[in-house]
Amino acid sequence: MRMILLGPPGAGKGSQAQNLSVALCVPHVSTGDIFRANIKEGTALGIRVKGILTAGELVPDDLAVRIVADRLSKADCANGFILDGFPRTIPQAEQLDAMLARDGKAIDVVLNLVCPDEVIISRISGRRLCCCGRTYHLTGNPPKVAGICDFDGKTLYVREDDKEETVRTRLETYHRQTEPLIAYYAQKDALCDVDGEGAIADITVSILGTLEKMGL
Ligand code: ADP
Ligand code: ADP
Numbered sequence: 001m002r003m004i005l006l007g008p009p010g011a012g013k014g015s016q017a018q019n020l021s022v023a024l025c026v027p028h029v030s031t032g033d034i035f036r037a038n039i040k041e042g043t044a045l046g047i048r049v050k051g052i053l054t055a056g057e058l059v060p061d062d063l064a065v066r067i068v069a070d071r072l073s074k075a076d077c078a079n080g081f082i083l084d085g086f087p088r089t090i091p092q093a094e095q096l097d098a099m100l101a102r103d104g105k106a107i108d109v110v111l112n113l114v115c116p117d118e119v120i121i122s123r124i125s126g127r128r129l130c131c132c133g134r135t136y137h138l139t140g141n142p143p144k145v146a147g148i149c150d151f152d153g154k155t156l157y158v159r160e161d162d163k164e165e166t167v168r169t170r171l172e173t174y175h176r177q178t179e180p181l182i183a184y185y186a187q188k189d190a191l192c193d194v195d196g197e198g199a200i201a202d203i204t205v206s207i208l209g210t211l212e213k214m215g216l
Pocket of ligand 2: 007008009010011012013014015016123124126127128135136137138140141196197198199200203
């Protein structure tokens with residue numbers, strides 16, 4: 001199962017990818033998570049991309065492609081993967097296609113999470129993270145104790161780029177650079193629109209039903 005999750009920032013790509021990764025037994029590959037882990041560890045890559053993420057802009061295509069090529073070459077991706085946050089531009093999508101084609105492979109399905117702007121804004125403004133990688137939402141997916149991770153008891157934090165000024169830039173970046181991918185994948189007959197509204201678990205069930213109907 002080689003799958004891409006597409007959608008604006010805050011649409012629920014990460015939340016669905018986490019559930020689908022467990023259900024389908026394929027790894028969740030999030031470029032945003034890889035960049036944030038590198039920033040936290042202070043690696044050369046982290047130092048290079050920190051300002052770009054903070055500004056809500058996109059990391060250069062060649063760098064994003066290199067990170068993904070490296071990750072997809074690992075043994076755990078041999079039978080499939082769920083890409084979350086990549087590709088984000090047409091050149092990235094073209095390079096991904098070329099990379100897979102060299103091994104006789106292709107993307108099986110692109111799930112496009114469709115969510116109205118007002119829902120996106122409320123999802124981003126209520127997003128809270130734990131350093132263990134789990135994502136919560138103040139109202140949509142709250143932890144049992146406010147501000148504390150259910151699993152490791154650590155204090156939740158707000159992502160640097162979830163601040164209001166940056167969110168505006170990220171949404172503009174999405175519309176200008178990433179939204180054209182919807183037409184790109186529709187043309188390849190790989191696109192499947194998913195209603196991004198409703199409870200997280202219900203959306204996962206509906207996606208799994210759709211994949212089954214598609215014979216995937
Ligand atoms: P979101 O969850 O809001 O969709 P991500 O966690 O996927 O955001 O990405 C956070 C940031 O990381 C992006 O705003 C961008 O700066 C950078 N980034 C992630 N993936 C890519 C990519 N494929 N190409 C360029 N930049 C990326
Ligand atoms: P993305 O990866 O697309 O940026 P996330 O999965 O991080 O999106 O979700 C953004 C925020 O919205 C998080 O706080 C998450 O807990 C919450 N969220 C995601 N999906 C839903 C949903 N279906 N209903 C309510 N809240 C949701």
